[in-house]
Amino acid sequence: MRWLALFRPGDWLILLGGGALVGLSIPMFWQGGLADRAIIRQEGQVFADIDLKTRKQIEVPGPLGNTLIAVEPGRARVVSDPGPRQYCVKQGWLMRPGEIAICAPNRVSVQITGRTKVYDSISY
Amino acid sequence: MTQSVTELTVTPEDRRVAWLATAAVGLSLVDAAIPSPLPGVKPGLANIITLVVLLRYGWGTAVWVSVLRVLAGSLLLGYFLAPGFFLSLSGTTLSLLTLGAARHLPVRWFGPVSLSILAAFAHIGGQLLLARLWLIPHDGVFLLTPVFAGAALVFGTINGLIAAKLLADTPATDSPR
Incomplete structure (x- = not known):
């Protein structure tokens, strides 16, 4: 050559x-690498800690009703929420470690974590 | 014809710089015409000229050609004194300084490809630094560093090879026509 x-x-x-x-x-x-797990909290207590390799939907009961959370490989989102303003639903897919969607009225949150913890949370 | 008060004598060196800068500006335009997936990821074809000039005519001429290219290129593309202009200038400055140091590396071992890769890294480094200090004062700028660095490595290597080929194919004449 x-x-x-x-x-x-x-x-x-x-x-x-x-x-x-x-x-x-x-x-x-x-840093923080790829999204690893989705931590779902209800009233501040960990409700579920899901590996982001699976694909499933989870219903989380809260004071207003059920919040539906979808987990797919590498990402998670709030599909529906009984809250009035729907902020957490509109946030869409969470993919990076540290990202969090908080459905305050229903007291439910979904947070993505990676291998290493870099930030407490990232929101836009 | 009225006699001009100031006499500007054009030396062959001036003509050479002008020709080479023209070639570099031409390549800048080609560069700008190539669609890029991400602003900042560009082949940087004009750097081929900088390399050839550096290795054939020395660092001083390379500085002249580069600075003229940034000026004329930005005027033609319409970003003179816009943020892109300063990014271009800071990248070029840092890469020229790097080239100035790197050309003292042993020639037998380090050819145009080495110089090109080092210059490409310096170029993107200068741009990121200015972007961080001035345009986007947030560390989020550095999130794209791996992408930029990867592009610098790939395009730096390709440009270096092209420059090496040009230098090998054209005999060293004193004044290019």
Whole structure:
């Protein structure tokens, strides 16, 4: 291959070093890694702690009624909630560690956690 | 014709810088025309010219060509003095400084590819730094670092190879036509 002849020995070194740098930057900047588990709380008590590899729906009873939470591989969301303003439903899918959807009126929350705990919570 | 008061003498060096800067600006335009999935991820084709100039005519000429390219390129693309202009300038400054240091590496071992990769990393580093300090003062900017760094590595290598090929294919003449 003619292009390979253009590489000099040190170039490979720099290329490898650069590759290592890129590789290292991934865990460094994407701390917390991938979403691992969804923690569902009711009245502040852990109601369910679900592995984000499964696919299921969970009904969480609260003072206003049932909050329906859907868990899919790598993400979770509040499907329906009896609360008046529907903030937690509108938040949509939660995918990054630390993200949380809080259905305050019904006192239910869903939080995503990763391997390492970086932030208490992330909301937008 | 009236005699001009100030005489600007154009040296062959000036002509060379102008030609090379023109080529670099042309490549900047090509760069801008290539659709990119993410703002900031660009091939940076004009850096090929910077590398060739650096290795053939020295660091001073490379600085001239790069700065002229950033100026003229931003005027043509309409982002002169806009945030993108300063990002471009900070990236170019840092990559020129890096090239200035890296060209003293032993030539037998480190070729254009090395210089290109180092410059690409410096370029994105300078841009991220300015973006963090000025445009988006929040560490969230750095979330995209792995993507930018990966792109810098890939495009840096490709540009370095192209520069190496150009240098190998064209004999070193003193003034390009």
